[in-house]
Amino acid sequence: MKVCIIGQGYIGLPTAALFARNHCEVVGVDVNEKIIENLNNGIIHIEEPGISDIIKKALELKVYKASLKPEKADAFIITVPTPYIVENYSCDLSYVVSACQSILPYLEKGNVVIIESTIAPMSTDETIKPIFENVGFTIGEDLYLAHCPERVLPGKIIEELIHNDRIIGGVTPECSVKACEVYGQFVEGELMLTEAKTAELSKCMENTFRDVNIALANELAKICAEIGVNALDVIKMANKHPRVNLHSPGPGVGGHCLAIDPYFIYAKAPETAKIIKLARDTNNSMPEFVCDYTRKMIENGKIAVLGVSYKGNTGDDRESPAYEIIANLEKDYEIAIHDPHLENPNFVSFEEAVGDADLILILCDHNEFKNLNYDAIHENTIIFDTKNIIEDVPDEIKLYNYGNLYE
């Protein structure tokens, strides 16, 4: 089987790698010239365990190539970003639409087209299907179209791509069957057949479920700071109940998924999606909460920010709450930023950041921050650990986390 994957980012590239490892011929397409050149030289632009070796091997075996242009193939998979439109929270399908248009000259009867990008309910039927019908295809008869959302966790993408169950949302039942044949090349989890709109809403609801649960944990952290209770102990105790799983509070919710996908549902039913919108607002309020408490801890001086990735051990800083926190605090404090997973000429080494800092603000749970080198930190430094990852500090250092903000 020959597969053409449009978008070589966090999802498209690992997906391309697995098709190639399973004896398919793969063309990975992206609009970014530098990414294409690097990929063809075996240089991988995403931080994700396992990908680099598979792509290098596939290049050697000539079963993978990166290209600026699509090619004829049996299956086309679209894995491009879907941001939200700020004015009305709706799903911005422009990248998906242009990816679909880009494959039109290469499509042949019998091909399968799969949209993996997260999209709002009804997008496949109302916006994507007409793109192919307008050039003469009959969906379900001579072209097979399905929405099969990715649901893998960054950091565990390869394992989850293979083992997770997968939603296959065909525009017609025939489309679902054809899309199953494509994923059957490497997916070992269950392939669950359904309609496109059910697949769309299921995917959006998965991320909404997590966003709402994190909002509940963040609200608990705020309540505890207000009334003087240790939020971390509450979470530990409550989670001993067999049916309770409180999530972890933090500095806010980042990434390209949880911070965006709930809006797609909200935009479709704004009068009804009340909890969903409130959860977004609560999570969006966390950067300000962090700044308010930082200001209570020190009035001026230098703050060392540790970590701006949206979550631990990834080099992805999309929608990271850290940037809002930094923008707010740099009005009144000297800020030095250190992140071992991101390259930025303005970032500094750990030693340089913390050396003369009055407060160390941990915004991301990279493994490197779990055991800090206290020799590099001067006495009387305050640490504000918004990810609650540090357990013990030397006596002379004051540690704040969501367990003791009321102190």
Ligand code: SAJ
């Ligand atoms: N976070 C918290 N508290 C928690 C858990 C997470 O504050 O208890 C924060 C993280 O720090 C981060 C954000 O939430 O800023 C999102 O991180 P995440 O690990 O929850 O999720 P993502 O965005 O990396 O991946 C999610 C996953 N969805 C679910 O778990 C339902 C993944 O399976 C999806 O494939 C992915 O979105 C996606 O691409 O949609």
